Amino acid sequence: MMGRGRLAAWGLGLAALAALPFVYRDPYHLHILVLILIWSFAYTSWSMMGRFGLVSLGHGGFMGIGAYVTALLWNHLGLSPWIGIPISMAAAGALALIVGYPCFRFRITGHYFVLVTLALSGIVLQVITATRDYTGGSLGYTPNRTSGNKLLALQFDDKTTWYLIALAVWLFGIVVWHWVDRSMARYALEAISEDEDAAAAAGVDVTAEKLKITLLSALMTALAGAIYCQYQMFITPDTVSGIAVSLQMVFAAIVGGLFVSLGPTVGAIITILLAETLRIGFGTQAVGWDNLVYGVLLVLFIIFLPKGILGSLLDRLKPQRKVPRAHEQEAVQVVRPGA
């Protein structure tokens, strides 16, 4: 349960965030903030699975489906994103179930799970590229500009509206994170991540619990993809799907901190500011440099600071907080059984 002081701090912070675009209107900075919020939401969605040891590299696939299905339905069938987004989320959810069920039912964990999901995001990328007659292939895809009702088409020109939408979506992600954090499912999933057999013996339905969190995570990631597409009005297979995007999610969540609700958000702030700084610093030659620094940092973080910046900071501030749960320890500490 949150203390009253914390609740007040959250309320104040949110009020300040919501009021920001009415006071400060620099479009470039607002644009960066919107991007940070949307990606934070995506990273938060990923971390909902990742914090329980379900490391998925397939989320690039879910995000791609969210973005492309919404845009394709709008351009080819004239379906409003209000209908298209739920459909795209359902599609991503269905794929998550199809891939997740055999994985969880047959205890495909660890390396195997990562490789299967990795292949999943690779395949989604291939499908988007292969159906280039519809999706524009690797050249990218633009949803048609609407001439009619902007609200119906979910296309807004001004940044303030988008900022508020992104803020709401991000807040929704954080709320869901806390909802999961307080639910019984969290205890079940923590038990599973520590010892599947013991959890099953204690009456936890391992397959069902894992499927539920995977489904939730995939749905939210697809939503993030759709919102990103509506905001940017231009998507390419590489920016919304594929292995690079999946790794980017993992990276940001780990940099920020996997086991705290604002960790992925901190990760998004750091990575996007880093990318923007590099982009401005290097000018047009920046192509590749930001990812190069990303990659080096990711490796360094995993070796030296596996709990992430926010996670380590919180630990530093409250050393006597509590004994870390075993699966958190596992991500931090050394000896692995049988190693």
Add this chain to the structure above:
Amino acid sequence: MQALLDVFDIYLLEAVINGILLGGVLALLALGLNLIFGVIDVTWICYAELVMIGMYAMYFMVQYYGVSYFVAAPLTILLVALLGAALHYLVIAPLLTAPPINQLLATGGVLFVLQSFATVAFGIDFRNLGIRLPVLAFGDMNFSYARLLSFVAALVGMVAVYLFMTRTFTGTAIRAISQDRQIMALMGVDAKRIYLITSALGGALAGLAACLLVLQYDVHPFVGLSFGPITFLICVLGGLGNFIGGFIAAFLFAEIISLGGLFSDLEWGYVLAFAFFIVMMFIRPAGLLARRR
């Protein structure tokens, strides 16, 4: 001979044989990954990116410096072997006692580094070797020499690894250490050295694959993404660390891709392969050759 050919649809037969030829290279890739996994218990997510770097090395040596292909190939193999050893020394070794997921993600970071390094250093243009090997006509079927050469070289490479693993002391030590990590240290085998040698060997296999793939495909910084996922699928389907399973799975996948490509685009072959993979996971979740529990 002609009677035999008449029985089959000629295109179908051509696709089947091309599938076998493709399978050789895929099996080589899977072998390298399986070797690393079987011995060090680590998955190199960036394996296909090592191949990409090797392809660039071939391209620059042959195109820019005019080195002959057959001189450049061993140099490339050596270079990628060194890269593999460096990867182990710099990234994997500090993480050997960390949870497996962290090791895997660290190599994911290396994937980023290699990809963006190639983008920064070589640009995003598609480049090819400019060597056009003749096409072999057999009956009414056409096979490219490049594929035939790759297939043969891949097989030779695999046999060489097999002989190394069974006939030399180091090879025996590698196999032993994959069976029991703790005991081998007591038997006087330096595990660190063995890991380093295995990583170099895995890198060398990636280098060989690079020399062969550069004959058939253009190289660009993201070329690893086009065969990386399929390599992982092959390894999982064959059972991670299971050499024979990986070998069989490579040919199965190659056939599916080749036959799928016969009816539609190559990308759809990949999609078919993935669908097949999902189905197989229901039937044989622990790999093709795993015993049923």
